[in-house]
Ligand code: TXA
């Protein structure tokens with residue numbers, strides 16, 4: 153059910169959960185100060201309670217209400233990338249944020265989105281927690297239709313069209329020596345170099361005994377179809393997820409990721425394509441992953457590998 157920004161604000165302030173567009177993916181929003189609505193998010197999504205939520209703020213200044221120490225370079229990062237698709241995991245004043253939001257951790261994740269609808273809404277409601285608006289284990293929703301597919305036609309959603317980035321925010325964490333990326337996302341690692349002086353390392357959730365990005369451990373981004381990543385396409389495959397400027401065997405259907413020179417468009421389309429596989433009951437699809445290991449392609453490949461492994 154499509155609702156206006158004002159209706160969304162009213163529902164949120166009454167303690168309801170609504171879906172909201174952001175520049176990255178649609179979010180399932182609840183007020184940071186409403187424990188019942190927050191509990192509802194976990195139920196509606198089927199999300200494990202040990203997977204914490206991102207707190208969405210209207211401005212970087214609001215961090216001062218929650219964070220007890222800003223790690224080095226925090227202000228430089230927020231000045232450069234907020235509003236925008238960067239999330240920072242920061243040490244917090246623990247009484248200010250309920251344990252269910254942060255899954256009992258001494259840190260919380262924060263982001264200031266730049267999509268105008270999201271920004272306007274947060275200004276009306278105050279801080280919102282928002283996981284991606286998909287059932288746990290499904291690709292994130294990048295359109296209002298995706299939200300309705302997962303949660304039903306009656307679920308309240310603000311329709312903001314297709315998300316500009318189409319992939320989640322990049323999450324950074326200060327590991328006592330330097331910033332590291334704990335989830336690849338819409339901002340490529342190299343983009344942080346002019347601000348930090350180095351390219352932050354990408355840390356896998358499995359690399360430490362204490363996972364620093366719990367969500368990375370869960371089954372993710374999985375279509376029902378089997379995704380085939382081999383360099384050569386098996387003969388039995390009918391569907392190719394590939395690029396408009398490449399030549400593939402005749403008689404196969406191409407789901408286009410745009411041009412092989414443009415990781416932005418490929419990433420923007422990826423989740424919609426994964427969902428299309430399910431909608432059309434496609435059983436096997438071969439994906440052309442002959443792409444570089446740099447920039448936004450890293451995010452793109454990581455999501456593809458996860459989608460392929462998750463079965
Ligand atoms: O682009 C995005 O980030 C979207 C939009 C709606 O803003 N949100 C999003 O939320 O992707 P979600 O819940 O699907 O993913 C949040 C990730 C999870 O992997 C979670 O484990 C991690 O952030 N996270 C949240 N709080 C954390 C914390 N205190 N420490 C480490 N990881 C945290």
Ligand code: MG
Pocket residue numbers: 283284292
């Ligand atoms: Mg998610």
